[in-house]
Amino acid sequence: MAQLKGWREIPIGGMILEAGNAVNYLTGGWRAFRPVRGEAECIHCFQCWLFCPDSSIMVDAENEKMVGFDLEHCKGCGLCAAVCPVNDKVRRKAEEELPRDDPRLCIRMVIEGQQE
Amino acid sequence: MSKFEALTGDQAVATAMRQINPDVVAAYPITPQTETVEFFAEYVADGLVDTEFITVESEHSAMSACVGASAAGARVMTATSANGLALMWEIVYIAASLRCPIVMSLVNRALSGPINIHCDHSDVMGMRDAGWIILFSENGQEAYDNTLQAVRIAEHPDLLLPVAVCQDGFITSHSMERVEVYDDAEVKKFIGTYQPRWPLLDVAHPKTFGPLDFYDYYYEHKRQQVEAMEHAERVILGVAEEFNRKFHRNYGLFEPYRLEDAEVAVVVTNSTAGTARGVVDSLRAQGLKVGLLKPRVFRPFPARALTDALRHLKAVAVMDRSISFGAMNNAGPLFLETAAALALNGVHLPIADYVFGLGGRDIRPSEIERVYRDLLRVAETGQVEQMVTYLSVRE
Numbered sequence: 001m002a003q004l005k006g007w008r009e010i011p012i013g014g015m016i017l018e019a020g021n022a023v024n025y026l027t028g029g030w031r032a033f034r035p036v037r038g039e040a041e042c043i044h045c046f047q048c049w050l051f052c053p054d055s056s057i058m059v060d061a062e063n064e065k066m067v068g069f070d071l072e073h074c075k076g077c078g079l080c081a082a083v084c085p086v087n088d089k090v091r092r093k094a095e096e097e098l099p100r101d102d103p104r105l106c107i108r109m110v111i112e113g114q115q116e
Numbered sequence: 117m118s119k120f121e122a123l124t125g126d127q128a129v130a131t132a133m134r135q136i137n138p139d140v141v142a143a144y145p146i147t148p149q150t151e152t153v154e155f156f157a158e159y160v161a162d163g164l165v166d167t168e169f170i171t172v173e174s175e176h177s178a179m180s181a182c183v184g185a186s187a188a189g190a191r192v193m194t195a196t197s198a199n200g201l202a203l204m205w206e207i208v209y210i211a212a213s214l215r216c217p218i219v220m221s222l223v224n225r226a227l228s229g230p231i232n233i234h235c236d237h238s239d240v241m242g243m244r245d246a247g248w249i250i251l252f253s254e255n256g257q258e259a260y261d262n263t264l265q266a267v268r269i270a271e272h273p274d275l276l277l278p279v280a281v282c283q284d285g286f287i288t289s290h291s292m293e294r295v296e297v298y299d300d301a302e303v304k305k306f307i308g309t310y311q312p313r314w315p316l317l318d319v320a321h322p323k324t325f326g327p328l329d330f331y332d333y334y335y336e337h338k339r340q341q342v343e344a345m346e347h348a349e350r351v352i353l354g355v356a357e358e359f360n361r362k363f364h365r366n367y368g369l370f371e372p373y374r375l376e377d378a379e380v381a382v383v384v385t386n387s388t389a390g391t392a393r394g395v396v397d398s399l400r401a402q403g404l405k406v407g408l409l410k411p412r413v414f415r416p417f418p419a420r421a422l423t424d425a426l427r428h429l430k431a432v433a434v435m436d437r438s439i440s441f442g443a444m445n446n447a448g449p450l451f452l453e454t455a456a457a458l459a460l461n462g463v464h465l466p467i468a469d470y471v472f473g474l475g476g477r478d479i480r481p482s483e484i485e486r487v488y489r490d491l492l493r494v495a496e497t498g499q500v501e502q503m504v505t506y507l508s509v510r511e
Contacts, residue, residue, distance in 0.1 A: 004333075007339040010336060013216075013337065014213070014333070014334075015214075015215075016323060017314065019323070
């Protein structure tokens with residue numbers, strides 16, 4: 001995080017006068033669960049990118065690929081895993097309740113700090 | 117040309133609002149403020165103002181709409197009383213914190229319960245720590261004048277704070293009095309055009325209002341609010357000076373009456389100050405050296421100026437139209453602050469509190485005279501026998 005400023009140096013009332021500066025505020029430390037890629041192949045549908053409330057799905061726009069997670073900002077809400085259509089498909093095929101960190105999924109949620 | 121009209125206090129404020137012609141008014145009717153909103157709604161319907169009048173479903177929404185509109189860059193006003201103010205509560209603090217220069221007419225009414233619609237100051241005293249500037253008005257004229265000045269105070273670039281203009285419910289709000297209404301064009305010139313510094317609707321310069329503010333910056337934003345309050349006294353006096361010059365009035369932080377050579381004095385605000393003035397005159401006619409101090413600005417509390425105005429006295433009584441339950445001796449807030457101001461500025465004189473008029477209970481000249489008679493006795497002995505007295509409550 002940037003050097004903290006004094007009260008004379010910042011806009012009044014908590015106003016943020018610069019657009020898009022949320023990128024400077026690192027929220028990765030808030031995470032209890034971390035998204036990781038599983039075995040199921042990503043179809044690059046961008047549903048996770050579309051739904052991620054923290055713009056933390058990294059994409060290769062030129063080649064239209066989902067390439068990973070921005071873990072400096074991802075708060076671990078798990079919305080990406082919840083909306084992933086490949087995860088749905090894996091769950092339906094499995095015909096059993098899968099834990100959210102099941103290795104067969106496309107996007108798995110593992111407990112932060114634990115082995116993937 | 118200004119003209120004299122017969123107006124109720126509510127109507128006087130509505131008239132000020134018509135002349136101010138705010139961009140947005142969001143208000144919900146509540147007794148005894150209702151007339152203000154009714155009259156203003158007529159002005160909107162009759163095309164006398166260009167205001168976007170938002171008829172909200174509750175006061176919480178009224179203040180929320182005010183904050184949104186103010187952030188957008190609009191000049192915004194609202195009006196409420198007691199329980200309506202209580203329903204606004206959350207957003208009352210947010211309005212000050214987000215530095216929205218909203219002007220609110222607050223017609224003082226007892227904050228229930230049991231349910232009561234008549235005057236006391238329990239509503240406004242609840243918002244004393246919310247970060248608003250608070251002005252008191254003795255009568256319709258002052259409510260009108262204070263409302264006009266409030267716009268300039270709120271929007272001053274060193275402040276950008278919301279302002280509440282108080283008047284006594286029913287006693288002032290529903291009594292018809294002679295009010296000098298200034299020329300529309302002159303008022304318009306005095307008010308000026310609002311130039312919002314950071315309007316949200318300036319899409320060329322995108323910005324965020326009211327983001328999450330944690331332990332890393334919240335405290336700094338509170339410190340900024342303190343700074344604005346530090347400037348408020350100077351700004352209020354500056355606006356008053358200009359107003360007084362233009363409209364031939366005499367506003368300051370408070371109004372002393374026959375105080376200079378007085379030996380004892382009462383501190384009382386809003387409509388009761390008018391009654392007390394009459395008592396002062398009748399006691400003066402008997403040769404008694406009594407005076408009066410009527411606070412106009414309650415937030416920021418003008419501690420130093422108040423101390424200087426009272427320091428020569430032999431005894432002081434503060435009359436409170438509300439109780440701070442559980443505070444020292446169950447006194448009223450005006451007493452507690454006045455006593456603290458005197459003591460901490462090194463003025464040690466006997467001071468007593470007289471709570472009165474709760475829930476609209478009448479306060480008579482004879483009761484105020486009793487306060488002065490008590491004070492004259494205290495001045496002789498130097499001893500306050502009872503720190504807090506509940507005037508005219510039945511045993």
